[in-house]
Amino acid sequence: MSIRTWPPVLLALLAQALAFVVLVALARLGLRFPAWVWVLVQAVLAVFLSRWMALGPRWILMQAALPFLVRALWGAPIPAWIYLALFIALALVFGGGLFTRVPLYHASRDAWEKLAALLPDQAGLRFVDLGCGFGGPVAQLAKARPDGVFVGVEASPFTWLVAWLRCLPQPNAHIRLGSFWRTDLAGFDAVYAFLSPVPMPALWAKARREMKPGSRFISHSFGVPGEIPHRAVPVKGREGARLLVWDL
Ligand SMILES: C[S@@+](CC[C@H](N)C(=O)[O-])C[C@H]1O[C@@H](n2cnc3c(N)ncnc32)[C@H](O)[C@@H]1O
Known part of the structure; x- marks a missing residue:
């Protein structure tokens, strides 16, 4: 390598x-x-x-x-412990995305709403946000769809804690601490990710391997090289922000 x-x-x-x-x-x-x-x-x-x-x-x-x-x-x-404290604080907030090369930023409220409209209609729907950040989309969707189960996976400990606390009031929302690379996607009807260009080819390969036929893969803004999405829904946020949808 x-x-x-x-x-x-x-x-x-x-x-x-x-x-x-x-x-x-x-x-x-x-x-x-x-x-x-x-x-x-x-x-x-x-x-x-x-x-x-x-x-x-x-x-x-x-x-x-x-x-x-x-x-x-x-x-x-400056006391030496301040440097250590800074290092630990940065690792707790940003550490999860270090090796995946994914920074921490958030989808807009408009993106949450358009994401809700893209979810399959079926009761008992199972949704996962890979790298759920502070848990905004999971909390919002769980509230909007009490008939579904909403899971967020987050690798940075502090970020996970905020998402976990935020989703506590929603019994159908679950926030897991860990890497989404170790999350089996087979059990989900909709998989959502807002990451960076770097992990997309490997994530797409994982989705193709694990997701069941008829399920939906949604990427916020970042495409998959060589794979044209079935739909692209513009959302508020950075220039060119959109939800890219593939039906498997
Ligand atoms: C751009 S934020 C997206 C936040 C949220 N999904 C949204 O749409 O607003 C990406 C998050 O993915 C997390 N992350 C990066 N690599 C990860 C991994 N391998 N496993 C779990 N989380 C990861 C980062 O820590 C960061 O919080």
């Missing part, structure tokens, strides 16, 4: 680490520079390596800024 397929955050850390190794080697060779030159060299090397790893422009910018930020904070009287 090429390292270019790794999650960008790992590539970014690897680039900084490799750049640092070069710096240590230069120092061992006896080179002596003012501190700001070392910081500049670290930034230049990290940017060079990040470009080679095909990281996007936002990552390149962060890679260039990071050594200067670290240098600026180096002597600041």
Whole structure:
């Protein structure tokens, strides 16, 4: 597997680490520079390596800024536990999407309503939101369709907790903590996902393998390469936001 397929955050850390190794080697060779030159060299090397790893422009910018930020904070009287607390907080909210390369953002209320209209009419309908975020769609749909069962799967612990609390009043809503890659889709009549372009080919393969004939796969905004959706319903949100529907 090429390292270019790794999650960008790992590539970014690897680039900084490799750049640092070069710096240590230069120092061992006896080179002596003012501190700001070392910081500049670290930034230049990290940017060079990040470009080679095909990281996007936002990552390149962060890679260039990071050594200067670290240098600026180096002597600041900030207790070490604050960095640890920040790291843990970020992992609790965003950690679930790190390896799937899916950030946290939300479908609009308009999308929830249009999603409700796309659900099969049958009583006892079973629906799953893969990566349910703070649980907005699951809570809303469970309220609108008391005849159905609505499941959300979320990998980030804090995000899961918010969704779980939000869905507590709805007896037909269930929020599970874990990865949707480990969720069997066979038991659902409608599967909904609002993720990113990265997991779509693998998710489509999973849906084709597991979903039963007659069930419905709905992706918010992100298509499947080479698979034309049967319907596309524009929704409010970012430019081009729409619900893409495939009937299996
Ligand atoms: C873009 S948000 C979508 C939120 C919600 N479904 C909506 O439509 O408003 C995507 C969510 O998927 C979660 N996620 C990413 N990868 C996941 C995985 N493998 N298993 C479970 N959740 C995941 C992220 O933590 C994030 O909360």
